[in-house]
Amino acid sequence: MTIKLPPLPQPFPFAIHPSFAPGNPSPYLDLDIYDRSPFEQATRAYADRFELYQNAEQRERLANIHCGWLGSMMYPAGSDELLQVGIDFCMWAFAYDDEYCDEGDISSQPAKFIQASAEIWRQFESPEYALSQDRYALAARDLRIRLDKYAKPEQTGRFVESMRIYMMAEMWKAINPVPSVNEYVSMRVTGGGAWSFPTLGHVIANVDIPQRDHEDRRIRALFEMLAHLMAWETEPHAYLKEMTRGANYKEHNLIRVLIRERQCSFDAAIDEYLDMRLRLLGLFLRLKADVEKDATEGVKAYIESVIRYYVGATVWSQNTRRYKSMSGNTDEAAFVGGQLTEPLTLDTFNSTKPIEIDALKWWWKYDPLNTNQ
Amino acid sequence: MTALTLPEISCPLPYRIYPHVETLEAGTVAWMDKWRLYSDEKHRERLASIGCGRLGALMYPFAANADVAQIMSDYIVWAFSFDDEYCDEGEMSENPPRSITAMLQMQRSIESPEIPAYPENKFAMALRDIRLRLDKYTTPLHTTRFVNTQRGYFMVEVGKLVNPQPTMSDCVLLRLSSGGGLVFPTLGHISTLVDISQLKMEDRRLCALTEMAGMMIVWESDFFSYGKELAREPEDRQHNIVSLFQQRRGVTHEQAMAQAFSLRDKTAGLYIRLRASVLKNASPEVAAYIESLDCYWRGGLEWISENPRYRYLNGVDGQVAYQGGKLTETFPDDCWGTVDIPSISWWWQYEPAHAWSPPGTDPKQLPHLRRG
Numbered sequence: 001m002t003i004k005l006p007p008l009p010q011p012f013p014f015a016i017h018p019s020f021a022p023g024n025p026s027p028y029l030d031l032d033i034y035d036r037s038p039f040e041q042a043t044r045a046y047a048d049r050f051e052l053y054q055n056a057e058q059r060e061r062l063a064n065i066h067c068g069w070l071g072s073m074m075y076p077a078g079s080d081e082l083l084q085v086g087i088d089f090c091m092w093a094f095a096y097d098d099e100y101c102d103e104g105d106i107s108s109q110p111a112k113f114i115q116a117s118a119e120i121w122r123q124f125e126s127p128e129y130a131l132s133q134d135r136y137a138l139a140a141r142d143l144r145i146r147l148d149k150y151a152k153p154e155q156t157g158r159f160v161e162s163m164r165i166y167m168m169a170e171m172w173k174a175i176n177p178v179p180s181v182n183e184y185v186s187m188r189v190t191g192g193g194a195w196s197f198p199t200l201g202h203v204i205a206n207v208d209i210p211q212r213d214h215e216d217r218r219i220r221a222l223f224e225m226l227a228h229l230m231a232w233e234t235e236p237h238a239y240l241k242e243m244t245r246g247a248n249y250k251e252h253n254l255i256r257v258l259i260r261e262r263q264c265s266f267d268a269a270i271d272e273y274l275d276m277r278l279r280l281l282g283l284f285l286r287l288k289a290d291v292e293k294d295a296t297e298g299v300k301a302y303i304e305s306v307i308r309y310y311v312g313a314t315v316w317s318q319n320t321r322r323y324k325s326m327s328g329n330t331d332e333a334a335f336v337g338g339q340l341t342e343p344l345t346l347d348t349f350n351s352t353k354p355i356e357i358d359a360l361k362w363w364w365k366y367d368p369l370n371t372n373q
Numbered sequence: 374m375t376a377l378t379l380p381e382i383s384c385p386l387p388y389r390i391y392p393h394v395e396t397l398e399a400g401t402v403a404w405m406d407k408w409r410l411y412s413d414e415k416h417r418e419r420l421a422s423i424g425c426g427r428l429g430a431l432m433y434p435f436a437a438n439a440d441v442a443q444i445m446s447d448y449i450v451w452a453f454s455f456d457d458e459y460c461d462e463g464e465m466s467e468n469p470p471r472s473i474t475a476m477l478q479m480q481r482s483i484e485s486p487e488i489p490a491y492p493e494n495k496f497a498m499a500l501r502d503i504r505l506r507l508d509k510y511t512t513p514l515h516t517t518r519f520v521n522t523q524r525g526y527f528m529v530e531v532g533k534l535v536n537p538q539p540t541m542s543d544c545v546l547l548r549l550s551s552g553g554g555l556v557f558p559t560l561g562h563i564s565t566l567v568d569i570s571q572l573k574m575e576d577r578r579l580c581a582l583t584e585m586a587g588m589m590i591v592w593e594s595d596f597f598s599y600g601k602e603l604a605r606e607p608e609d610r611q612h613n614i615v616s617l618f619q620q621r622r623g624v625t626h627e628q629a630m631a632q633a634f635s636l637r638d639k640t641a642g643l644y645i646r647l648r649a650s651v652l653k654n655a656s657p658e659v660a661a662y663i664e665s666l667d668c669y670w671r672g673g674l675e676w677i678s679e680n681p682r683y684r685y686l687n688g689v690d691g692q693v694a695y696q697g698g699k700l701t702e703t704f705p706d707d708c709w710g711t712v713d714i715p716s717i718s719w720w721w722q723y724e725p726a727h728a729w730s731p732p733g734t735d736p737k738q739l740p741h742l743r744r745g
Contacts, residue, residue: 111535115543118532122546128577128719131542153575161521168528172477175470175535182490183474186481211571215513217487362487 003240005270005338008233008277011285012311013343019080020072027073030066030319040068042084043091050139052095054104061098064321067091073312074197077305078204081150086204089143093193096120096136101170101192102250110174117167124163147203154211155203162199165190177250184257185228186359191252194231197313198223201305209298218291221363222303225284226310228360229277234317236270237335282351283367290368314340377600377626379698380634382593382678383705385645386671389434396439397426397446404447408499410454412464420457423682425449431672432557433564435665437510444506445564451499452553458496460530460552469534476527483520507563514571515563522559525550533612541621546716548591548612549584557673558587561665569658578651579662581720585644586666588717590673592637597683599630600694604686635707642708643720644670650725674700 016027021037034040044063046052053059071087078086100106106113116134123130123137127144131137140163147156169191179187189195202209213219235254242253251257258269292300318339354364364370391397402421411417429436429446436442459465465472478491482501486508491497500523507516529550532539539547548554562569573579595614602613603626614636619629648663655663678700682688711721 114532114535115539118528118543118546121528122716126716126719128722129715131715131718152572154571157571157575161524164521164524164528168477168480168524168531171528171531172473175473183477186477211514211517212512215517358488358490359481359485361490362485365487 003236003335003338005236005335006274007337007339007341008274009281009344009348010311010314010340011281011343011346011349012307014311014315015073015076015308016312017072017076017078017083019083020068028315028319030069030321034066034069035063037068039072039080039084039087040066043067043071043087046088046139046142047091047095050135050142052091052099052135052139054099058095058098061322062091062095065090065094066320067094070312070316070320073315074309075201075204076308076312078206079150081146082204082206085143085146085150086200089193089196089200092136092139092143093196097192100136101173107174110171113174114171117170121164121167125160151203151206152208155206158214159196159199159203162196166193166196169195173250173252177252178260179251179257181254181257181261182358184252184254185357187252188231188235188254189224189228192231194227198227198230198306198309201309202302205301205305205308207298207301207305209302213296213299214302218287218366219299219302221366222284222288222291223306225280225363226306229280229284230310230313232273232277233314233340235273236338237317240335276355278349279351279353279355280363281349283354283363285346285349286368287363287366311340376693377603377630377695379596379630379695381697381699381701382596382634382674383638383701383703384641384671384674385702385704386667387702388671388675389431389668390672391430391434391436391442393439393442394427394430397429397442398424399426400443401425401429401446401450404443404499404502405450405454408495408502410451410495410499412458416454416457420450420454423450423453424676424680425453428673428676431676432669433561433665434668434672436564437566440506441510441564441566444503445560448503448553448556448560451496451503452556455496456552460533466534469531472534473531476530480520480524480527483523511563511566512568514568515566518559518574519556519563522550522556526553526556541617542714542716544612544617545588545614545714548614549588549717552591554587554591555583557590558583558666558669561669562662565661565665567658567661567665569662573656573659573662576659578647578723579659581723582644582647582651582663582666584717585640585647585720586670589637589640589644589670590677592633592640593674594677594683596630596633596637597677597680597695597698599626601683601686601688636712636714638705638708639710639712640720641705643724645704645708646725647720647723 014028020039021027021033047059047062053062067087067090071083071090075083075086098104100113100116106116116136119132119134120137120140123132124140124144127141127148130141144160147159169187173187173191176183232254239253239255251260254273255266255269258264258272259266262269262272288303352369354361405411405420411420426446429442429449433442433445436445457463459472459476465475475494475496478494479497479500482491482497483504486501486504489498489501504516507519529547533547533551592614599613599615602616615629615633618624618632619626622629624632652660652663677683678698681690684693684695686692686694712718
């Protein structure tokens with residue numbers, strides 16, 4: 001089966017970290033040369049050191065993600081040391097997602113899984129000693145120790161909290177295989193690292209945003225919107241793969257959940273998703289312009305870090321071998337189209353309608369068009 | 374059976390209380406009625422008799438104003454009621470998927486309080502009310518700390534639902550965050566509105582002090598409730614620290630109590646030493662934060678040690694469940710040494726008396742990896 005998607009309108013330019021594969025004329029494509037990047041070599045060594053796989057086949061699949069490339073697109077600014085933390089976190093999250101959440105023995109044992117997730121959480125928030133022998137807990141601790149060395153405590157604190165959100169979502173997913181659309185969007189944006197990856201962006205870029213601004217609801221809405229949007233963009237691609245292999249009884253895919261809840265066809269679900277993303281982008285651009293009218297440089301850089309995450313992760317998801325094929329190891333096409341467009345002008349995104357999903361409605365409370373704020 | 378005898382319990386911090394306890398009590402009962410935080414009339418009576426107003430007044434003696442003191446007292450009844458319904462033997466504890474979804478709705482309601490997304494979930498609506506009222510007085514940093522520690526609370530309750538047999542170390546960790554264990558001490562500085570920066574809050578020594586204050590109250594309530602809990606089935610009291618020692622180490626109740634007291638005294642000793650060390654060159658906000666932890670610990674212990682619900686077998690009067698347990702304002706006698714519970718051993722990393730690390734926990738040494 002091949003899935004065909006239209007191009008996805010979007011307003012943002014592309015960027016990649018200058019230290020990664022310099023001189024590459026097509027940095028948005030998945031290339032064999034990335035195998036030789038020192039960042040890629042280092043992250044594979046990290047996976048080997050903590051044995052973040054259950055067998056040789058999975059080890060190869062992790063290598064094929066090209067975490068070095070993905071991290072360099074999501075985190076195009078920042079020191080090489082912090083970029084490596086970002087890349088290694090990609091490796092950690094994919095490995096954990098595959099082995100613990102979706103496919104390994106532990107993924108079908110909620111009690112054991114939740115136990116392990118709690119150990120990971122504690123180890124990440126208390127890095128002083130090795131408290132656990134869990135491979136993922138120890139590998140997470142290694143990331144935390146490096147963040148303590150290279151990043152600021154408030155920045156690291158935000159990432160630590162995001163990991164707690166991540167672990168909690170995975171526990172929820174482990175026991176709720178058939179969520180409603182309303183539940184699912186919250187599950188999706190918090191699970192699978194979808195909250196942690198964008199949180200890490202400002203840490204790697206060393207953005208100084210005061211905690212007060214970080215907690216500002218309008219800035220949180222901007223963060224949430226792109227965190228959700230990135231997660232949605234992967235769903236049509238993942239739909240086919242998840243239907244074909246892995247923990248199939250878990251209906252953890254936006255398209256699949258829409259089809260069930262709306263009792264609609266695949267095409268109708270895709271149409272709804274396409275409409276959702278336009279509504280979201282309309283609000284995002286209005287609110288961003290409004291916030292930036294009197295924002296500090298730190299706030300602007302923070303918003304930019306979230307945009308970088310969205311673009312980088314989306315470009316990766318559309319070009320990676322992991323989603324292009326069933327096995328995750330070859331280039332055989334499973335879907336065509338669905339690429340982000342070149343940056344379109346802002347007036348393209350003029351939708352003013354809210355998305356009719358309860359969990360997302362609060363964003364429109366901060367819509368600059370809404371005079372009753 | 375003879376009543377258990379508890380040793381004296383020492384806490385060298387002063388007694389303090391917020392005035393107008395009766396107003397707080399009445400306010401909290403009215404708030405509980407507004408959100409119907411009970412399953413029936415009997416449950417309502419029980420919650421009303423806890424004395425949440427007095428507990429709040431003891432834990433948060435320097436609450437910035439009457440409204441803030443009321444929020445604290447109301448949150449306490451929320452936690453007691455939630456605990457009854459969702460944790461331990463509550464009705465919802467038998468249905469983990471439903472229960473977890475309900476808890477995530479509660480969490481979401483305080484994360485994004487703008488729109489009431491779950492009007493049918495009374496615990497979510499009541500918790501959202503707490504958040505909205507806090508927003509009136511506190512800074513976004515305060516409310517975020519409340520939201521984040523509340524997330525830890527829910528997360529641990531979720532873990533408890535599906536993992537009935539945790540290890541000793543996990544069990545201790547689980548108790549630290551469950552039942553509001555870390556939310557209550559965090560509310561301390563929120564109640565005084567002290568504006569401490571996030572950078573200072575991330576100081577690992579303050580994290581350690583916060584966890585220690587939270588943990589000691591959990592253990593102390595375990596000591597005082599142990600006499601009553603002995604009347605229950607062993608499997609129903611395994612999270613109690615004394616039970617945990619008694620069951621896992623195969624010792625008598627008295628020996629287990631002595632071991633648990635020693636654990637608590639070592640922690641109390643570390644708390645006092647680390648506190649003094651941080652205070653030596655602390656900013657006024659850090660000093661105020663530490664004072665809020667002091668109040669929380671001493672106030673909580675005061676409430677636990679005097680409380681008829683633990684002292685008497687029937688929870689009111691008559692036959693006692695324990696003897697002794699007198700609260701003294703002295704320094705614990707034997708308060709040096711470390712503990713062999715991995716999940717909390719990091720507190721001793723910050724022991725001011727000496728740079729020290731427990732055996733087998735060299736941070737540079739990669740331990741054996743466990744698969745799956």
